[in-house]
Amino acid sequence: MDRKRTLGLLAIVLVLLGALLLVLRGRGGEQEPQAPRTGSTAASTAAPTQTAKETPPRPKPAHTATALPTRLVPATYAERSTEANGAFEGRVISATTGEGVEGAELTFAGSGGATSARTDAGGRFRFVPYTAGTWQLAVVTARGYLPFGPEWGQSPIRFTAVPGQRISDIVLALTPEVELLGRVEGADGQPVAGARVRVLTGRGGESVLFPTSDRYTSDARGEFRFHGPEGAIVEARHPAHASARAEVTSATLLARRLVLKLGGHEGTEATPPGDASLAGRVVDGSGRAVAGALVSVTSAASAWPRLYGDALGYEQVTDEEGRFTVEGLEPGSYDVTARLMGLSPGELRDVAPGRKDLVLTLGQGARLVGTVRDAATGKPMSSFTLAVLTKRGPLQRVPFAQLSFIDARGHYELAGVPAGSYVVQVAAYGYAPSETHVEVPRNTLGTVTADVSLGRGAKMTGRVVEEGSNLPLERARIAVEGMSGEGALSVRYDALTDAEGHFTLEGLPTGQLSLYVSAEGHHSRIISGIRVGPEATAPQVLELRKTEEGEEPQLDMVGIGAVLAPREDALVVGQVFPGGGAAEAGLVTGDGIVRIDGRPVVELGFPEAIQSIRGVENSKLVLGVRKASAPGTEGSPAPIVDLTVTRRRIRK
Structure with a gap:
């Protein structure tokens, strides 16, 4: 099933939302966050500590399980202010x-240094840049x-300081660190x-500063x-x-428990052990080493439907000499990509593990470039997410x-875009996503403009x-499948229910969609076939089975x-x-x-x-299917047949 995988198997890192906390509370009465007042206790507590022209030491890169915060909430339109920058x-x-997090520290990096801000008892912060840009x-x-x-x-979150402009009501929502209990069982259910x-996230480059444990061994109870x-x-x-x-699904996080059921012994492991590696260097066009580049190794696209290794892929960051080593690979075929913000990526396809001489050139x-505007007013949007x-x-x-x-x-x-055809998607809280198609001609090193409304x-x-x-379910989560957390950053189209089980979703595109619904102590559901019209959609009643x-x-x-x-x-x-x-x-x-x-x-x-x-459930559809080539018939035209398929309830 393709749940949360429309654009690929990627984990959520940071996400832009809207100015209101109500999306987190299902319109349950939470108030708008208020900006701290000048001279107030909140303002002085949250005031940033300037550390101009000091750059924190670069930690040694490590391939780790990702420690992920979730979602940034976009602000309202910018306001005039007296701050110079x-x-x-x-x-x-x-x-x-939805409660404020006291003592959270935010570090902002600009040209020549960094500065930080710490939240007060209500979770409020104020960041006043010492330079524009x-x-x-x-x-x-x-x-x-x-x-x-x-x-x-290499952060994907950009704040642009404009002289005389203040942006308020920004909300960053952090995910609590939840300890989960895992249990490994055999085919007979015994520990x-x-x-x-191993815990595999495919986002190693997002947590380089905070290496965390990702390897464990089950104890006598299989735990x-x-x-x-x-x-x-x-x-x-x-x-x-x-x-x-x-x-690890939202239902797993609610239950705080995950069971891994091993298959039966057949003399050898069904999947070969992951002990192979790939190594090499990342260089620029002049052959100079590129430090801090993020190298991703994923199952080769050409191999699908065969999938090699971790479905989320593997990542590593290059050292000061541009070198990298990605370990724990299974035998197979992989695509290797190196990225660094500002440069076009280097890519090698269909690479077999074991090679130590890879060279990827950026x-x-x-x-x-472009400007994102409100289609109705023409005003620029002060906060949005861009996916290319x-x-x-x-x-x-x-x-x-x-x-x-x-x-x-x-x-x-966005710099470093190579020649090719692209889809530019833009999303902002309360607005329907929009996209435009862009062509970057060969040998183009200048500017390509794509404005979006x-x-x-x-x-x-x-x-x-x-x-x-x-009975109403409080704090149930409702998320629009395929729109909630695609990629490293995106607007979250989701909500939590209030005490009466009510929720509100806003900014939805018209058409047909599916909802992913989960609640503690209940089985999760994907509910499909919900049609959204240009006006308000009929209220939905969503039922969950109790565990x-x-x-x-x-x-x-x-x-x-x-x-x-x-x-x-x-x-x-x-x-x-x-079945x-x-x-x-x-x-x-x-x-x-x-x-x-x-x-x-x-x-x-x-x-x-x-x-x-x-x-x-139990309705039918007709699929035109190009049958897979039978052994010995590769290269022959594949027949297309019509198959009547019945939709069934699936439990996973």
Whole structure:
């Protein structure tokens, strides 16, 4: 299933939201955060400590499990102020309670140095830059919360200080550090001691300043305790069993428990041990070493539906000599990419583990610039998230860069964009996402402009209740699937219910969407087929099944029961789940879905195609399927057949 994977398997790092905390409270009565007043206790407590022209020492890069804060809330329009270089004001809150976080420290990096601000008892902070221009939000830390600290100078959060302009009501929501209990079991349900466990997040470069433990061994009860953000993959291996993997979902975080069930012993491990490595250097166009570049190793795109290694990939940061070593790889084929902000990436495809001589070259590229405005008023948006995707084929989009900007002028700039075709997507809280297509010609080193206007999105209200009893569920989470946390940074289209189970979602695009719903003590659900119109959508009543004592939370959804990925003109089938409609109809790994109820998937696009495949339980759809090549028939034209598939309820 493609939950939270529309643009690829990426974990959430930091996300821009809106000026109101109400999205976190489901309109449950939380008030707008107030900026600290000049001369007040709050203002003096939160005032930044200037450390101009001092740059923190660069820590030794490490491949670690990511410690991830979640979501930044965009501010309202900029206001005039008397500060010579502008100012930024806001709050740091808990992502789970909406309460202010006292003593959180924010470090901003600018040209020539850094400065910091600390929150007061209400979580308020005030940042007054000592120079105008671009500042990066470099570090955010708070006791009891997951920290944010990418490689110094490589933060994807940009604050632009404009003289005489103040941006208020910025809200950063940090994720509490939750300890999870893991349990490794055999196929018979008995605990397995001595299993090797890894927490895989694929975002090693986002937590370079704060290395955390990512390897464990199960004890005599098969248990281990760990910290892992939502979206992390936990992998367990034991020489007497086949390996197992499980995802840390929101339901996992609520239950604070994760079970990994190993497969039966077949004489050898089903998955070879991950003991291979790749090593090499990253250089610029002149052959000089590039330090601090983020090297990503992922299963080769050309190998799909075969997936090698960790689904989230592996990451490492180059040292002062531009060298890197990525360890723990399984045999297979990988794509290797090196990135550094301001330079175009270097890439090597279909690389086999074991090589130590890789050289990835970073180039100059073009500058992509533009202004984001409110479509109705023409005013610049002071806060938004920008995602740039490389177009590869009619359906496939590969994330190139994702940044968040807080700028009174509504301006963005992205350097190091190589020649190619791109989709530029922009999102801001309360606004429907918008996108535009951009072509960067060959040998372009100048400026390419792409301006974007955002219109107000639709609103959806509803209520989450317990199935059977109809009791309201407080603090249930509702997230728009495929729009909640795509990539390293994005606007969150989600909400938490109030005491009566009520919630409000805003800024939604019109059309069909799916909701991911979860609550403590209940099974999660993906509810599909919800249509959003230009005006207010009819209130939704969402039901969740209660978990019985000792029962592990599951995810319920309705679909065909297959993992799909866009490739060329088709959705190519990866895994097929037993008991699902896809298995019943005879779909197998490698088949390509080219039509859905007569409409080509290239016409629908990937998100709409996925929504069309989902629907009401036991309803049917007709899929035009290009069958996978049978052994010995490679190179021959593949037949396309129409298969009637029944949508089934799937529990995972």
